[in-house]
Amino acid sequence: xxxxxxxxxxxxxxxxxxxxxxxxxxxxxxxxxxxxxxxxxxxxxxxxxxxxxxxxxxxxxxxxxxxxxxxxxxxxxxxxxxxxxxxxxxxxxxxxxxxxxxxxxxxxxxxxxxxxxxxxxxxxxxxxxxxxxxxxxxxxxxxxxxxxxxxxxxxxxxxxxxxxxxxxxxxxxxxxxxxxxxxxxxxxxxxxxxxxxxxxxxxxxxxxxxxxxxxxxxxxxxxxxxxxxxxxxxxxxxxxxxxxxxxxxxxxxxxxxxxxxxxxxxxxxxxxxxxxxxxxxxxxxxxxxxxxxxxxxxxxxxxxxxxxxxxxxxxxxxxxxxxxxxxxxxxxxxxxxxxxxxxxxxxxxxxxxxxxxxxxxxxxxxxxxxxxxxxxxxxxxxxx
Amino acid sequence: xxxxxxxxxxxxxxxxxxxxxxxxxxxxxxxxxxxxxxxxxxxxxxxxxxxxxxxxxxxxxxxxxxxxxxxxxxxxxxxxxxxxxxxxxxxxx
Numbered sequence: 001x002x003x004x005x006x007x008x009x010x011x012x013x014x015x016x017x018x019x020x021x022x023x024x025x026x027x028x029x030x031x032x033x034x035x036x037x038x039x040x041x042x043x044x045x046x047x048x049x050x051x052x053x054x055x056x057x058x059x060x061x062x063x064x065x066x067x068x069x070x071x072x073x074x075x076x077x078x079x080x081x082x083x084x085x086x087x088x089x090x091x092x093x094x095x096x097x098x099x100x101x102x103x104x105x106x107x108x109x110x111x112x113x114x115x116x117x118x119x120x121x122x123x124x125x126x127x128x129x130x131x132x133x134x135x136x137x138x139x140x141x142x143x144x145x146x147x148x149x150x151x152x153x154x155x156x157x158x159x160x161x162x163x164x165x166x167x168x169x170x171x172x173x174x175x176x177x178x179x180x181x182x183x184x185x186x187x188x189x190x191x192x193x194x195x196x197x198x199x200x201x202x203x204x205x206x207x208x209x210x211x212x213x214x215x216x217x218x219x220x221x222x223x224x225x226x227x228x229x230x231x232x233x234x235x236x237x238x239x240x241x242x243x244x245x246x247x248x249x250x251x252x253x254x255x256x257x258x259x260x261x262x263x264x265x266x267x268x269x270x271x272x273x274x275x276x277x278x279x280x281x282x283x284x285x286x287x288x289x290x291x292x293x294x295x296x297x298x299x300x301x302x303x304x305x306x307x308x309x310x311x312x313x314x315x316x317x318x319x320x321x322x323x324x325x326x327x328x329x330x331x332x333x334x335x336x337x338x339x340x341x342x343x344x345x346x347x348x349x350x351x352x353x354x355x356x357x358x359x360x361x362x363x364x365x366x367x368x369x370x371x372x373x374x375x376x377x378x379x380x381x382x383x384x
Numbered sequence: 385x386x387x388x389x390x391x392x393x394x395x396x397x398x399x400x401x402x403x404x405x406x407x408x409x410x411x412x413x414x415x416x417x418x419x420x421x422x423x424x425x426x427x428x429x430x431x432x433x434x435x436x437x438x439x440x441x442x443x444x445x446x447x448x449x450x451x452x453x454x455x456x457x458x459x460x461x462x463x464x465x466x467x468x469x470x471x472x473x474x475x476x477x
Contacts, residue, residue, distance in 0.1 A: 001423050003405035003442060003454055012466045019469040038403075091447065120448025122430060142447075145403070149449045152432045203403045206444060206452045229403075232466055239469055258458040259444055265452055268433045 003258070007230030008046070016235040017051040023242050030056040031194060032241055033331060035178055036201035037064035037359025038229045044364040046231035048238075056238065059195055060364075062177055062286055062329040065142045065170075066093045066357035070283045072315035073170055074099040077139050080168065081113040084310050087131060089124035090139040091146075092117045097356045100317045121153035128157070128165035137306045138167045145203040147171040147295065148268035151275040154297065154304050168306040169297055172282060174204050175212045176293035180284075181330065182220045195331070197241040199234070200226035202256050209264025213252045221250045228256040275301055285319075285353065286329030325352035328361050335362040342366060403446035405454045408439050420445060 024030065034040055040060045043049055049058055062068050078099055081088045088105070095106040095117060109115040114134075118124050121138060128136035140150045150167060157165040178198065200213055205226045213224045223244035227237035237255040244251060254260055275298060282294030297305035306312070319325060323345070324338035335341045335354065345351040347363050354360035358367070406420035406427070416431045420443065430449045431437055443450035 001405070002407070003459055006459075006463055012463075016466060016469055120430070122448055145446055145451065148433050148451075149430075149447050152430065152449070203444065203446060203451060228462075233462075236462070236466055236469060255462065258455045258462060259452050265433065267435055268451070271433070 004230065007228065007232045009232065012232055013046075013051065013235060016232060016239060020051075020056065020235065020239050020242060021053055023239060023246065024053050024056060025246055026053075026055065028055065028245075029196070030242055030245060031059050031196045032056065032199060032238060033059040033061045033181075033195045033197075034199040034227075034234075035061040035063040035174065036199070036204065037067070037357065038202060039199050039227060039234060040064070040361055040364050041359050042229050042231055042234055044368040047368075048231055048234050051235065052238065056242065059331040060328070060361040061181065061331055062284065063143070063174070063201060064354070064357050064359040064361075065146070065172065066097060067325065067329060067353040067360045068172065068177075068284045068286060069094075069097070069141055069170055069353070070285045071099055071317040071319065072283070074105070075103075075315045075317055076312050077105065077137075077168060078103055078108050079312070080137055080306065080310060081108060081115060084135065085114075086135040086137045086310075087114045087116060087127060088137050088139055089116050089118045089127055091119075091141065093357050094139060094141060096350060097353050098320065098351060100315075121149045125153055125156060125162065125165065128162050129160075132164060134164060135309075136165050137310075138165070139170070140167050141170045143172060143174050143201070143204050144207045144272075147272050147276065148207060148265075151268075151271040154275050154301050155271065157304055158301055163303065166304050166306040166309050167297060168312075169276070169295060171276065171295045172284065173293050173295070174201055174208070175216060176290055177284065177287060179216055179220075180287050180290045180293065182222070195222065196245055197223040197225070199237055199241070200224045200252070200254075202227060202229045202233075202259070205254075205256065205260045205264070207265050207268050210252050210254050210260055210262050211264070217250050217252050223250045224252045226252070226254045226256050226260050228259070274298075283316075284329075286326040320351045323352040325354045325362075328354050335365040338362070403444050403451060405442050406445045408437060408441050408443060408450075411437065411439060418443075418450065420450070 080086050105115050124138040210226050217224045225237040225240045227233050276295035277298045278292050279294045279296045281289045281291050284290050302308050322340050324333050327333040340351050345355050350356040354362035406422045408418050409421050410419040418431050434450045442454040444452045
């Protein structure tokens with residue numbers, strides 16, 4: 001396929017690997033965090049880590065929206081179907097995420113609840129039009145990429161007067177989370193690996209542009225390279241980060257210029273600004289409460305906000321005992337450090353969110369068999 | 385892989401997070417919808433988030449929406465960058 005195959009060419013990968021080997025300074029370490037689950041997926045699927053010198057490491061960040069959603073919000077969604085008899089529409093990724101009391105949306109569906117998997121917010125609108133006598137709630141999750149489609153649906157429902165439709169909004173913001181990882185004393189206390197540079201998300205950045213990272217690169221003195229999702233994109237971006245670190249620079253660079261501009265998608269941004277506003281604070285799995293890190297439906301569209309339409313108490317639920325998802329999401333632990341990994345927790349029977357989503361670090365470790373290989377020699381001690 | 389399997393793959397790719405570049409083959413200006421081709425598979429997507437999209441443009445598809453146009457010019461420049469990076473390194477067989 002065009003724009004896919006060219007960015008997976010083997011000979012170019014070998015050339016890039018050689019250029020990276022030549023660029024690295026053997027006396028220092030390069031801990032590069034990929035924030036976004038799409039990069040985690042690409043790194044594992046194509047074995048990019050194996051092409052890197054031992055002192056270049058990928059640290060997996062919390063950039064999987066399925067993984068960072070706290071269990072309490074899934075419990076809320078289950079309450080909507082069990083107590084308010086709504087038709088709940090959701091992206092397929094959410095169905096198998098474990099909720100409290102050994103439930104999941106899939107299990108609740110199996111016991112008769114009306115939960116429908118949709119590919120698009122347009123499908124959710126269609127279901128609402130087809131079922132005028134029922135309340136239809138779209139369980140909206142995701143980062144800046146998935147938010148504009150929800151905004152379109154809210155505006156459309158508003159314009160059509162589709163009053164049996166509402167949105168349970170869980171949209172979260174990338175820059176706030178990256179900042180939280182770097183400045184949270186709690187993360188430092190947990191012994192987080194220090195992060196030298198960041199891969200900026202591909203498709204989130206196609207919407208928000210590269211500009212929002214500029215403050216952050218300056219403030220925290222860490223380089224950011226916006227990287228495409230194909231393996232060659234990740235390698236080229238690693239090379240760009242390595243060069244910045246070698247030269248003591250901390251700038252925002254853009255490798256994914258075929259899609260991302262500095263300004264981003266202005267039409268999508270203005271739709272989001274019209275429909276959503278910042279929440280004062282939102283709970284992230286692994287990060288806890290992060291100020292101004294999520295969106296809620298604006299007052300002018302209050303009628304389409306499920307949290308206003310239904311009684312939805314805040315639920316604080318704890319993770320499965322032994323599950324290391326919170327530490328894995330912060331880059332503090334690796335999947336193989338978790339006792340549940342590969343024993344009771346597998347993609348067929350996930351206990352934690354990182355095993356459910358194909359972009360979660362645990363699922364990526366498991367699916368591509370990387371956990372079976374001996375660990376890379378650890379250069380952290382020597383570099384520290 | 386038959387057409388059904390291919391469609392299932394594309395549908396999976398259209399689920400959360402993954403986004404793919406697809407070629408626009410038809411546009412319905414009234415509904416702001418487009419038919420796009422991903423390899424052999426056709427899919428209807430919304431154009432509500434993009435502007436000035438023409439037939440034959442490539443767009444990035446995510447959860448049933450076109451998020452952005454893909455720039456042919458920039459794609460070629462990036463591929464050129466990969467090739468140049470390679471020139472500075474020695475390829476070990």
